[in-house]
Amino acid sequence: MKIAITGGIGSGKTTVRNLIAQMGYTVFDADTVARSLSNDPAYVKKVLATFPTAATAAGEIDRKALASIVFQNEDALRRLNAIAHPIVMQRILLQMQEAENAGNTPVFAEIPLLFEGEYENLFDGVFVVKRSLSARIAATRDRDGLSEEEVLARMKNQIDYSKKDLSAYTIIENDGDLFTLFRRLAEELEKIH
Numbered sequence: 001m002k003i004a005i006t007g008g009i010g011s012g013k014t015t016v017r018n019l020i021a022q023m024g025y026t027v028f029d030a031d032t033v034a035r036s037l038s039n040d041p042a043y044v045k046k047v048l049a050t051f052p053t054a055a056t057a058a059g060e061i062d063r064k065a066l067a068s069i070v071f072q073n074e075d076a077l078r079r080l081n082a083i084a085h086p087i088v089m090q091r092i093l094l095q096m097q098e099a100e101n102a103g104n105t106p107v108f109a110e111i112p113l114l115f116e117g118e119y120e121n122l123f124d125g126v127f128v129v130k131r132s133l134s135a136r137i138a139a140t141r142d143r144d145g146l147s148e149e150e151v152l153a154r155m156k157n158q159i160d161y162s163k164k165d166l167s168a169y170t171i172i173e174n175d176g177d178l179f180t181l182f183r184r185l186a187e188e189l190e191k192i193h
Helices: 013-024 032-038 041-050 065-071 075-101 133-144 149-154 178-193
Strands: 002-006 027-031 107-111 125-130 168-175
Touching: 002 013, 002 075, 013 027, 013 107, 013 125, 013 178, 027 032, 027 075, 032 041, 032 075, 032 107, 041 075, 041 133, 065 075, 133 149, 168 178
Parallel strands: 002 107, 002 125, 027 107, 125 168
Antiparallel strands: none
């Protein structure tokens, strides 16, 4: 059984992923896979051909420069996602399948842009982490050292979870302390065994 973990920026997806891993489950992360793409020459070449101003002097991807380009331009973000997402999803699903073949089930993967990429049907289940907007802004600002305006610019490139029908998915409310979140996760994990 493959389960995706998703939610808006600053919702606590990574905390949920880490708690699930601490409970002994196999967990993967799309962002880690995406970062590893910078070691893939074909990917780097394609990104730098599309975004030449995001190149370092050494011909590598300047992640900060690339972020500043794509988070302020929806078309640029779409172009980057069209390059990266298929590769990331292919690698994540392969890793998850290998883990299942080794007898680990369920297996989980944190997929930040699951709904934006319309990947939800590739999974047997989806955990959606939800948190108040103010808490999400504060968490992202503190974690990434961004201004509130920069956080809001990134949020506008994601779906609005308050307007999406999430009735088919497992909602993980992240509105309390870590122990409360852990307890809620444990209850949901019990249901899938």
